[in-house]
Amino acid sequence: MSRLGVVVNPTAGRGRGTRVGAAVHAALLRRGHTVEDLSAPSLAAATARARHAAVTGLDAIVVVGGDGMVHLGSNVVADTELPLGIVAGGTGNDVARALGLPQGDVEASVRAIEHGLARGGRRIDAVSVGPPEHSAREWFVGVLSCGFDAAVNARANTMTWPRGSARYVRALGAELGRFVPYGYKLTLDDAVWESAGTLAAVANSPVFGGGIRIATDARMDDGLLDVVVAGPFTKAGVLQVFPGAYRGRHVRHPAVQVLRTRRILLEPDPRLGAIPPAAFADGERVGPLPLLAEVHPGALTVLG
Ligand SMILES: Nc1ncnc2c1ncn2[C@@H]1O[C@H](COP(=O)(O)OP(=O)(O)OP(=O)(O)O)[C@@H](O)[C@H]1O
Structure with missing residues (x-):
């Protein structure tokens, strides 16, 4: 039997988090595990609690929620x-989906966790990111983006209505009205991409934004990042290409390129276009460019 630190996001899955969290606790206790509740009123407070508990001899950290909770958990256990x-119970479960883990099914998630505890888990890549001039880094496991979608995400976070995906549609409309192409300089292992552009996404996993297949060939255990860049679309072009991204069709567009690297320096280039929006990774705000991101092969052990 294991000693598990469990972090629940009460707001995940449109407020269903508390109920799902209670079901996870009950299922783990029923199966004889010791459960330590590390949940807190905010993401930052929960991260701090989980970090503190991680050094007290836990067998695993279990997160309950969406990609934001996977981000939290990764920042506690990556490189350990x-x-x-x-336990995927968010509105966006892109990382769980990419890993083939159960979604919205507590019993199946608990069985997957126990399977991982018994078999030793699965090693996947994690990505460190931070300002190039400082050594401070945070981790992500899904996708980092500093393109148009990041501007939409930031705008949606300032809105209180409507709820769910309708909020993103409203934010998209608002951002599209003021959209001008951004100026990027991206320095990869073997190439430099300097261009006006609409999208710059650094993908460790193939899916983000609640099902957008941004980097169809990205693998979470190949030691590589798939960098998806798109040239300067018009507003009409954004609207034309965006819906196809849910099926990964955007990569066929001549203005879209997919590059591979282990390390990438993302910088704004004001000569080429507007300052790109602050980056989001796993749906959480990271910060403005410049940023340096580097993949760490096998740095994260996932149960399931
Ligand atoms: N007590 C809390 N613990 C953890 N995260 C919280 C808490 N309260 C609010 N949050 C917020 O929840 C967001 C993450 O939600 P998560 O990804 O787990 O679920 P979700 O339903 O998929 O969310 P969304 O679709 O809104 O991104 C974070 O941005 C975080 O700031």
């Missing part, structure tokens, strides 16, 4: 031997 269990 402590494994991460995921």
Whole structure:
């Protein structure tokens, strides 16, 4: 039987988090595990609690929620031997989906976690990111983006209505009205991409934004990042290409390129276009460019 630190996001899945969290606790206790509740009123407070508990001899950290909770868990256990269990109960479960983990099914998630505890878990890549001039880094496991979608995400976070995906549609309309192409300089292992552009996404996993297949060939255990860049679309072009991205069709567009690298320096280039929006990774705000991101092969152990 294991000693598990469980972090629940009460707001995940449109407010269903508390109920799902209670079901996870009950299921783990029923199966004889010791459960330590590490949930807190905010993401930052929950991260701090989980970090503190991680050094007290837990067998795993288990997060309950969406991609934001996977982000939290990754930032606690990446580059350590402590494994991460995921009970996917968010509105966006892109990382769980990419890993083939159950979604919205507590019993199946608990079985997957126990399977991982018994078999030792699965190693996947994690990505460190931070300002190039400082050594401070945070981790992500899904996709980092500093393109148009990041501007939409930031705008949606300032809105209180409507709820769910309708909020993103409203934010998209608002951002499209003021959209001008951004100026980028991206320095990869073997190439430099300097261009006006609409999209710059650094993908460790193939899907983000609640099902957008941004980097169809990205693998979470290949030691590589798939960098998806798109040239300067018009507003009409954005509207034309965006819906196809849910099926990964955008990569066929001549203005879209997919590059591969282990390390990438993302910088604004004001000569080429507007300052790109602050980056989001796993749906959480990271910060403005410049940013340096680097993949760490096998740095995260996931149960399941
Ligand atoms: N007590 C809390 N613990 C953790 N995260 C919280 C808490 N309260 C609010 N949040 C917020 O919840 C967001 C993450 O939600 P998560 O990804 O787990 O679920 P979700 O339903 O998929 O969310 P969304 O679709 O809104 O991104 C974070 O941005 C975080 O700031």
